[in-house]
Amino acid sequence: MATEVKSVTEGSSSEIKEVFPYLRVKNAAAAIEFYTRAFGARELFRLTEPGGRIGHAELSLGSITLMLADEYPEYGILGPQSIGGTGMSIHLHVVNADVVAERAVATGATVIRPLADQFYGERSGTLLDPFGHEWMLGHEIEKVSPEEMQRRFTAMFE
Secondary structure: OOOOOOOOOOOOOOOOOOOEEEEEOOHHHHHHHHHHHHOOOEEEEEEEEEOOOOOEEEEEOOOEEEEEEEOEEEHHHHHHHHHHOOOEEEEEOOOOOHHHHHHHHHHEEEEEEEEOOOOOOEEEEEOOOOOOOEEEEEOOOOOOOOHHHHHHHHHHHH
């Protein structure tokens, strides 16, 4: 008799249990140091080859685990510096975006979009880390309903 297998997420709208950002970088050791100093990440562990290349590392960053590794060109694993840019951004919702941005810039990040108060109720801006990844930093300045956000967004194009 066959046994019915039930999902651990039964009743939810998704089978996804967790999502982990996984960054590919040139010089993962330097990236770990940067994310620790700039964003207050805490290294959980790393797996290092005898030659020094980091095959996998995990950092605690707020409520998430950020994973990263050195490039492995022999497997087609390349970071933004090797492919000429990135197609995504990581948004850090922080207590004070100005403080975090200032620390990140002092640690080596560059400003792409300066911090400013935004129509969606956040003070936010975008930085580029020394490894080619974009980071949006923001903190809430007002509660804005989706309807009001849409009204403000539409008004920007009028």
